[in-house]
Amino acid sequence: MRNFASPLRPTANDATKARMRTRKRVAVSVVATAVFAATAAIGTSAPLNAATPSATPMATTAACNPLPFSLPAPANRHTSAKKAWAYYFPPFPLAVDSADATRDVYPRWMDTHNSANGAYDLRDRPVAPQRASQTTWRQADFEKEIRQAVGAGLDGFIWEYNSSTDIRWQQLPAMLAAAKAVDPGFKIMLSPDFNTAAGSTSDSVYKNVMKVKDDASIYRNSAGIVLAPFFPERKTPAWWDGLRNRLASSGVKSNLVPIFISWGGGTQKADWNNSVSGYSQWGTRIASGVPTLAKESAEAHRRGKTYMQPVAFEDTRSYDGRYWESSNSSTLRNSLATAISGNADSIALMTWNDYTESWVAPSKQRGYAVLDMAAYYVSWFKSGVKPTITQDALYWSHRSHPTNAPYSKTPIGRNGKPTPMSIPNGDAAKNEVELVAVLKSPGRLTITQGSNVKTMDAPAGLTSFKVPLVAGTTPSFKLARSGATVQTVTSNTPVRSSVVYQDMIYRAGGGVAATCAR
Numbered sequence: 001m002r003n004f005a006s007p008l009r010p011t012a013n014d015a016t017k018a019r020m021r022t023r024k025r026v027a028v029s030v031v032a033t034a035v036f037a038a039t040a041a042i043g044t045s046a047p048l049n050a051a052t053p054s055a056t057p058m059a060t061t062a063a064c065n066p067l068p069f070s071l072p073a074p075a076n077r078h079t080s081a082k083k084a085w086a087y088y089f090p091p092f093p094l095a096v097d098s099a100d101a102t103r104d105v106y107p108r109w110m111d112t113h114n115s116a117n118g119a120y121d122l123r124d125r126p127v128a129p130q131r132a133s134q135t136t137w138r139q140a141d142f143e144k145e146i147r148q149a150v151g152a153g154l155d156g157f158i159w160e161y162n163s164s165t166d167i168r169w170q171q172l173p174a175m176l177a178a179a180k181a182v183d184p185g186f187k188i189m190l191s192p193d194f195n196t197a198a199g200s201t202s203d204s205v206y207k208n209v210m211k212v213k214d215d216a217s218i219y220r221n222s223a224g225i226v227l228a229p230f231f232p233e234r235k236t237p238a239w240w241d242g243l244r245n246r247l248a249s250s251g252v253k254s255n256l257v258p259i260f261i262s263w264g265g266g267t268q269k270a271d272w273n274n275s276v277s278g279y280s281q282w283g284t285r286i287a288s289g290v291p292t293l294a295k296e297s298a299e300a301h302r303r304g305k306t307y308m309q310p311v312a313f314e315d316t317r318s319y320d321g322r323y324w325e326s327s328n329s330s331t332l333r334n335s336l337a338t339a340i341s342g343n344a345d346s347i348a349l350m351t352w353n354d355y356t357e358s359w360v361a362p363s364k365q366r367g368y369a370v371l372d373m374a375a376y377y378v379s380w381f382k383s384g385v386k387p388t389i390t391q392d393a394l395y396w397s398h399r400s401h402p403t404n405a406p407y408s409k410t411p412i413g414r415n416g417k418p419t420p421m422s423i424p425n426g427d428a429a430k431n432e433v434e435l436v437a438v439l440k441s442p443g444r445l446t447i448t449q450g451s452n453v454k455t456m457d458a459p460a461g462l463t464s465f466k467v468p469l470v471a472g473t474t475p476s477f478k479l480a481r482s483g484a485t486v487q488t489v490t491s492n493t494p495v496r497s498s499v500v501y502q503d504m505i506y507r508a509g510g511g512v513a514a515t516c517a518r
Contacts (some may be wrong), residue, residue: 007290007349008225026325030436032278037141044358045410048100051259058178064514064515064516065390065391065512065514065516066151066368066372066394066511066512066514066516066518067151067372067376067393067512068372068375068389068390068391068392068438068440068512069377069379069387069389069390069438070386070387070388070390070479071151071375071379072383074150074183074359075152075185076241077153077155077183077185078155078183078185078186080382080383081345082344082345082346082347082381082382083155083156083345083346083382084152084153084155084346084347084349084378084381084382085154085155085156085157085158085189085192085308085346085347085349086149086152086156086157086158086347086348086349086351086352086360086361087158087160087191087259087348087349087350087351087352088157088159088160088175088351088352088353089159089160089351089352089353089354090160090161090167090168090171091160091167091168092125092126092169092353092355093126093138093141093142093145093353094126094127094128094129094141094144094145094352095128095129095137095141100101104128106126106128107123109121109125110122110123110125111123111501112146113318113409113411113412113501114411114412114413115318115319115320115411115412115413115414116413116414116415116416116420117416117485118189118414120154120319120356121319121411122317122318122355122356123316123318123355123365123503123505124355124363124364124365124366124505125355125363125364126353126355126361126362126363126364127362127363127364129141129144136174138171138174139174139175139177139178139181140178142174142177142178142179143178143181143182144184145178145352145353145361146178146179146182146186147182148361148362148368148371148518149186149352150182150183150186151375151518152371152372152374152375152378153375153378153379153382154349154378155186155187156179156186156187156188156189156219156499157173157175157188157189157352157474158191158228158348159172159188159189159190159191160191160193160230161190161191161192161193161205161208162192162193163193163208169208171371172188172218174190174205174211176188176212176215176217176218176370179217180216180217180439182354184216184217186217187217187218187219187220188217188218188219189218189219189226189228190212190218190219190225190226190227190228191227191228191229191230191259192205192208192209192210192227192229193229193230194229194235195485196234196235198281201245202239202242202243205227205243206243206246206247206477208251209225209227209247209252209254209311210247211468212248212324213225213252217316221255221277223253223254223255223277224252224253224254224255225247225252225253225255226254226255226256226257226277227243227254227255227256227257228256228258228259228280229256229258229259230257230259230261230282231259231260231261231282231447232256232258232260233258233260233261233269237271237272237274237275238275240256240258240275241275242307244256256275256276256277257276257277257278257279257280257306257308258272258279258280258325259280259281259282259310259348260274260279260280260281260282261281261282262281262282262442263279263281263298264281264292264296265292265295265298265299265300266299266428273303273305276305277305277306277310278300278305278306278307278345279296279299279300279303279305279306279307279308280307280308280310280348281296281310282310282350283309283310283311283312283335283348283350284310284312284331284335285312285314285324285326285331285358285426286324286325286326286327286331286426286427287325287326287327287330287331287334287427288426288427289331289426290331290334290335290338291338293309293310293335293338293339293342294341294342295345297309297311297339297342297344298342301343303344306345306346307342307344307345307346308344308345308346308347308348309335309338309339309342309344309346309347309348310333310335310345310348310350311332311335311336311339311348311349311374311507312326312331312332312350312358312360313326313329313331313332313351313358313359313360313370314326314331314332314350314358314505314506315357316358316421316504317356317357318356318411318419318421319354319356319413319414319419319423320413320415320419321411321413321419321420321421322421322422322423322424323421323422323423323504324423324424324427325359325423325426325427325428325429325430326506327427327430327432327506327516328397328398328430328432328434328464328466328506329370329373329395329397329434329436329464329506330435330464332360332370332373332374333373333377333436333462333464336374336377336378337382339377339381340377340388344381347378347381349374351372360374362505363518365493365505365507365508366506366507366508366509367508367509367510368509368511368518369395369396369397369508369509369511370508371437372393372395372511373395376438376462386461387445389438389439389440389460389461390440391440391512391513391514392437392438392439392440392443392479392486392487392512392513393437393438393510393511393512394435394436394437394438394479394487394489394510394511395435395437395438395478395508395509395510396433396434396435396436396475396489396491396508396509396510397433397434397436397506397507397508398432398433398434398469398475398491398493398495398506398507399431399469399495399503399504399505399507400494400495400496400499400503400507401496401497401498401499401502401503402431402469402471402497403429403430403431403504404429404431405497405498405499405501405502406498406499407420407497407498407499407501407502408433408498408499408500409500409501410501410502411501411502420502421502421504425482429470432466432467432468432469433447433449433466433467433468433469433470433475434464434465434466435447435460435464435465435466435477436462436465437458437463437465437479438461438462438465439458439459439460439461439462439463439479440460441460441481442457442458442459442460442481443458443479443480443481443486444456444458444479444480444481445457445458445459445463445465445477445479446459446477446478446479447465447467447475447476447477447480448471448475448476448477448478449467449469449470449473449474449475449476449495450470450472450473452467452470452473454467469495470495471495471496471497472495472496472497473494473495474490474491474493474495475490475491475495476488476489476490476491476496477489477490477491477510486513487513489509489510489511491507491509492507492509493507493509
């Protein structure tokens with residue numbers, strides 16, 4: 001998710017600049033003014049520990065299962081010692097304004113092709129919420145996202161925020177209330193930002209933790225409230241020790257599971273050993289980088305610490321013209337499989353909803369396909385048992401044009417200059433169509449692109465079937481058994497031979513044959 005110095009690692013300087021631009025962009029963006037207007041009242045509408053409004057409880061049985069396997073009953077979904085999280089990016093909730101659809105801000109951010117001065121230029125967005133006008137619309141939206149996350153087997157969100165004056169913090173009360181209303185077992189892990197200036201104190205982090213210290217939806221482990229700051233190495237271990245000592249002196253136990261910009265295991269960051277209860281990092285976004293994750297898990301365990309393994313689908317940034325080749329769903333699936341085989345203690349999907357870089361949440365261009373594929377491995381990771389397939393599912397992914405397709409216009413990047421898309425380093429670009437089939441029994445898979453037809457005989461279980469992308473077609477997919485068609489699905493994204501602007505994100509779709517309300 002950062003500029004990589006090698007196929008595996010982001011460089012600290014470029015990573016810092018990139019993430020800090022991400023953190024600051026709402027404040028400097030003209031188009032983001034609506035976010036401030038819509039959320040300014042959230043921090044004052046109710047105290048952080050306000051009583052929880054009621055919500056419709058989660059069903060204990062699903063009349064229509066949207067997954068190819070069965071999840072545990074809702075009451076049993078959080079019993080595993082292994083946890084699965086998603087990093088939540090508050091600037092991109094389901095909606096940034098009220099229930100009035102005419103005030104939906106996302107259309108103003110979609111395909112603007114201009115990121116100058118921190119403006120947004122998105123290629124995807126969450127599906128617009130359908131709801132009646134109500135005073136609690138923000139909480140209602142968070143409840144929907146929590147239902148989506150729990151429906152994929154997740155245990156909570158890692159909540160990024162800055163100071164108590166930041167809109168990200170001001171949305172936290174509604175998120176905490178939503179968690180209690182939907183699923184008390186769903187928790188919010190705090191990921192505080194902090195003042196990085198020389199000599200700065202931990203005052204803001206301390207004060208904010210104290211405000212939510214008694215909230216039942218804040219995530220705690222046996223050592224107390226878990227703090228998972230992004231890029232913690234901007235301060236020394238002693239600085240973080242001082243914060244924890246301040247909290248302890250006020251009767252608040254806490255422990256640190258830092259999300260390093262880059263960790264790497266080995267002797268790197270050994271000076272943190274006495275300050276943390278676990279290790280994590282921002283992670284790789286390329287398939288060839290996945291094997292290092294198991295090494296990091298082993299090193300964390302060798303040190304007597306836990307390991308929270310990062311997992312991502314892809315990383316593409318129109319705002320500065322960079323993308324990394326994730327090889328369709330390979331990086332996602334291989335990262336999750338490595339968390340299982342490498343005995344990671346928890347998983348962190350990076351991220352749930354940062355639509356400027358990397359996301360797994362249900363969206364307009366991908367539907368539930370990415371989250372559903374992740375759910376298969378999340379269930380396996382948490383239970384220790386490969387899921388039993390109860391119904392077939394077909395998931396597809398491909399880009400909307402070949403990566404080398406000619407284009408006539410170039411977006412304006414954050415630097416105010418034309419910024420074409422390119423891979424800075426890592427795996428080379430690939431142009432493939434992928435069908436991920438999750439089958440309850442063996443079957444024949446077919447990918448059709450115009451007159452180009454490819455088949456594969458697949459066993460029961462999960463199979464990835466990839467073929468070269470054919471421009472000028474709209475891919476379609478079929479599952480057959482004994483010569484009879486069982487399921488078909490067609491991509492909703494035609495593959496163009498040439499384009500006006502480049503669009504390097506992977507589109508995705510598909511699922512089980514049944515259409516289930518979500």
